[in-house]
Amino acid sequence: MDSKKLYVVGIGPGSEEDMTIRARNTLEKSDVICGYTVYCDLVKPIFPDKEYISTPMMGEEKRVLLALKRADEGVTVSLICSGDAGVYGMSGLAFELKKDFPEVEVEVIPGVTAALSGAALLGAPLIHDFCLISLSDRLTKIELIEKRLKAAASADMVIVIYNPESKSRKGYLAHACDILMEIIPGERVCGIAKNIARADEESLVTTLEKLKETPADMFSTVFIGNSSTKNIGDMMVTLRGYKSEL
Amino acid sequence: MDSKKLYVVGIGPGSEEDMTIRARNTLEKSDVICGYTVYCDLVKPIFPDKEYISTPMMGEEKRVLLALKRADEGVTVSLICSGDAGVYGMSGLAFELKKDFPEVEVEVIPGVTAALSGAALLGAPLIHDFCLISLSDRLTKIELIEKRLKAAASADMVIVIYNPESKSRKGYLAHACDILMEIIPGERVCGIAKNIARADEESLVTTLEKLKETPADMFSTVFIGNSSTKNIGDMMVTLRGYKSEL
Numbered sequence: 001m002d003s004k005k006l007y008v009v010g011i012g013p014g015s016e017e018d019m020t021i022r023a024r025n026t027l028e029k030s031d032v033i034c035g036y037t038v039y040c041d042l043v044k045p046i047f048p049d050k051e052y053i054s055t056p057m058m059g060e061e062k063r064v065l066l067a068l069k070r071a072d073e074g075v076t077v078s079l080i081c082s083g084d085a086g087v088y089g090m091s092g093l094a095f096e097l098k099k100d101f102p103e104v105e106v107e108v109i110p111g112v113t114a115a116l117s118g119a120a121l122l123g124a125p126l127i128h129d130f131c132l133i134s135l136s137d138r139l140t141k142i143e144l145i146e147k148r149l150k151a152a153a154s155a156d157m158v159i160v161i162y163n164p165e166s167k168s169r170k171g172y173l174a175h176a177c178d179i180l181m182e183i184i185p186g187e188r189v190c191g192i193a194k195n196i197a198r199a200d201e202e203s204l205v206t207t208l209e210k211l212k213e214t215p216a217d218m219f220s221t222v223f224i225g226n227s228s229t230k231n232i233g234d235m236m237v238t239l240r241g242y243k244s245e246l
Numbered sequence: 247m248d249s250k251k252l253y254v255v256g257i258g259p260g261s262e263e264d265m266t267i268r269a270r271n272t273l274e275k276s277d278v279i280c281g282y283t284v285y286c287d288l289v290k291p292i293f294p295d296k297e298y299i300s301t302p303m304m305g306e307e308k309r310v311l312l313a314l315k316r317a318d319e320g321v322t323v324s325l326i327c328s329g330d331a332g333v334y335g336m337s338g339l340a341f342e343l344k345k346d347f348p349e350v351e352v353e354v355i356p357g358v359t360a361a362l363s364g365a366a367l368l369g370a371p372l373i374h375d376f377c378l379i380s381l382s383d384r385l386t387k388i389e390l391i392e393k394r395l396k397a398a399a400s401a402d403m404v405i406v407i408y409n410p411e412s413k414s415r416k417g418y419l420a421h422a423c424d425i426l427m428e429i430i431p432g433e434r435v436c437g438i439a440k441n442i443a444r445a446d447e448e449s450l451v452t453t454l455e456k457l458k459e460t461p462a463d464m465f466s467t468v469f470i471g472n473s474s475t476k477n478i479g480d481m482m483v484t485l486r487g488y489k490s491e492l
Binding site for chain 2: 010012016017018019020021022024025084085086087088089091092093094095096099108109110111112113116117119120121123124125126127128129130131132133134139140144147148150151152154155156157232233235237238239240
């Protein structure tokens, strides 16, 4: 008999074409798809005949427990996450909570996280060493977030900011820009990608001081360049230094 | 008439199933596939009828120029990169060099980079803020690499190490472990993923002090946990703190 299986699946930015073939095949063979309401609504048109269990934002633990419970009943369950399953995703909680479901095997299917899909829209902002930092202080102290921003800027790493703002967290991106401008110049090339792979997708290459005034929300991903990042024809491009080899 | 097009395509770890649907469709509609010899050999069995231009390691600039030149002739060209197109990939060089080919439009197709595919193998090591740092000092001064390792460790970020060692760079991973152990304890949970998505794929969850003795090569991706990372049933799991919401 097959083992009881819970898949934690990164669906990428949201369009079917941006899923991996493995993610699409996994959803196809699942009986139940479980996820945050917004992400379930994204995949329902692709897999209309599945059973859906959707829970609202911040119901993460309940959502993972429901998914484990259904998997333990012997049906194949996919717990979906936007972007990747393990980048601010549900895979960690699945491994933590699985101890009460010893027969369920958890398998993670990776996906394209917003740092990668947003980078592709903006040009080539990453290219070399970079950090991902979330500005959400729901589960992380603001002092630690500030410390991480400063550490990354001091070490000249490209910084990708997730969750820059939300309805309840206004002014967080401007605050982060102020902290970064203590270390890096205001003319540093930056970018922002919004609603990646959706109908209202947009991207903008700008500077750190202008970024401070740019509206952002929870569907925005922000890119802070390093000292080698240039604006080349309105694309954000970090140079790696291959020229030196010629 | 369609514009002249160069696609820079992240093919993921190497298996067809781990490509995005968009990456596969893009290769399908291309006339020419251009890339490092090893990556061309990975996709040849999937697309046997394409024209291939493969160049050896370190021929990056020549490779991108060849791809731009063919695109400028009016054929559709895909320049392939392992993992993502913009993470230690070729997309930056394509935007830099495209100035001599004003009619060619460059489009980046993102893919699953080894930080994500390796994380899925190991469990859930990322989950929250993390850094990618390459140990290759071919294009980056070793002092800057060391500074970045220290900055990331001091700010309690998970660290993903790319290019830990190669035939010409022996002992680099052990040196990085020594630098990290100045800041974080030797019992810190770490992991290593090798030959991801290939026949000889393997993964190991270990500790920082044991990692120092672990063989690695250019097909290895190394994960250093943060202070919340646990070994749960031989999986590497970083806790995010959802428990506190119950």
